Amino acid sequence: MDADQGGTVHVEEIFNALQVAVVDVLARMAMTEAVFVHREKLPRFRLDQEAGGMVRLTGSQEGMIGITSPLGVVREIVSRIVSLPADQLTGEDLMDGIAELANMIGGGTKSNAGLTNVKVSTPMAMVGKELLAEWKTDRHTERFVFQVDDGVLYVLAAL
Amino acid sequence: MRVLIVDDSSVMRKIVSRGLRQAGFKVDDILEAGDGQEAMGILTADSNFQLILSDWNMPVMDGLNFVKSVRGSGGPAKSIPIVMVTTEGGESKVQAAIEAGANGHIKKPFTPDTLKATLGQFMK
Numbered sequence: 001m002d003a004d005q006g007g008t009v010h011v012e013e014i015f016n017a018l019q020v021a022v023v024d025v026l027a028r029m030a031m032t033e034a035v036f037v038h039r040e041k042l043p044r045f046r047l048d049q050e051a052g053g054m055v056r057l058t059g060s061q062e063g064m065i066g067i068t069s070p071l072g073v074v075r076e077i078v079s080r081i082v083s084l085p086a087d088q089l090t091g092e093d094l095m096d097g098i099a100e101l102a103n104m105i106g107g108g109t110k111s112n113a114g115l116t117n118v119k120v121s122t123p124m125a126m127v128g129k130e131l132l133a134e135w136k137t138d139r140h141t142e143r144f145v146f147q148v149d150d151g152v153l154y155v156l157a158a159l
Numbered sequence: 160m161r162v163l164i165v166d167d168s169s170v171m172r173k174i175v176s177r178g179l180r181q182a183g184f185k186v187d188d189i190l191e192a193g194d195g196q197e198a199m200g201i202l203t204a205d206s207n208f209q210l211i212l213s214d215w216n217m218p219v220m221d222g223l224n225f226v227k228s229v230r231g232s233g234g235p236a237k238s239i240p241i242v243m244v245t246t247e248g249g250e251s252k253v254q255a256a257i258e259a260g261a262n263g264h265i266k267k268p269f270t271p272d273t274l275k276a277t278l279g280q281f282m283k
Contacts, residue, residue: 028268029174082173096170104268107246111266120246122216 021108053102195225
């Protein structure tokens with residue numbers, strides 16, 4: 001039986017599933033080792049000089065899952081994903097790349113946690129030096145910090 | 160072999176293209192479409208493909224409706240194998256795709272080995 005058919009999945013189980021998904025997605029798609037460093041509570045998050053992607057969860061578990069990282073790190077990760085030099089990536093590549101990462105991490109979290117009755121939205125991405133976006137939610141946001149080869153990747157979950 | 164990749168994400172189209180080659184398949188030509196409707200236009204003009212790989216969530220025409228359109232087209236494209244490539248691994252979605260005429264399903268993230276195992280029956 002899937003986990004959410006037998007009752008509510010505890011948020012901590014989803015957080016664990018999320019961490020597994022991050023490591024798995026980066027290893028498979030970007031040949032990058034992501035090492036969990038620590039997690040912290042964030043009442044509010046502001047995206048400034050970074051790129052970010054996110055998906056919404058609806059259904060038996062509502063919330064948001066997102067990733068953010070300095071633009072240079074995102075460029076390196078996407079470069080590995082598509083096997084193209086970083087300086088040959090287009091703006092569309094970066095947008096699609098970080099959106100797909102968020103999509104796969106959201107989907108992986110859903111699968112790992114057995115959240116059959118949860119729908120993962122199509123992803124959205126934010127990339128650009130001039131862009132300012134604010135992550136606002138009435139749910140508690142946890143930020144998971146991962147060390148990757150080229151810097152730090154932040155994974156956000158508001159559940 | 161000629162392959163048609165249908166996905167609204169340019170990065171995913173590149174990932175799938177790279178994966179096919181890393182899996183060791185001899186691919187002569189890969190054409191890309193950003194959604195099901197664009198793919199139908201390509202297939203109407205040229206149906207000489209040995210495999211179609213299609214995303215599920217796409218604007219204009221999604222993967223499920225694309226599969227239904229191809230299978231209902233009555234043209235030579237009708238019998239081209241279609242494998243869905245999607246994040247969603249839910250049994251109901253896979254079952255819906257199979258019932259619509261898809262021949263298989265690959266869940267993202269995938270490795271070249273996954274592609275080889277799933278697509279080997281279609282790719283010589």
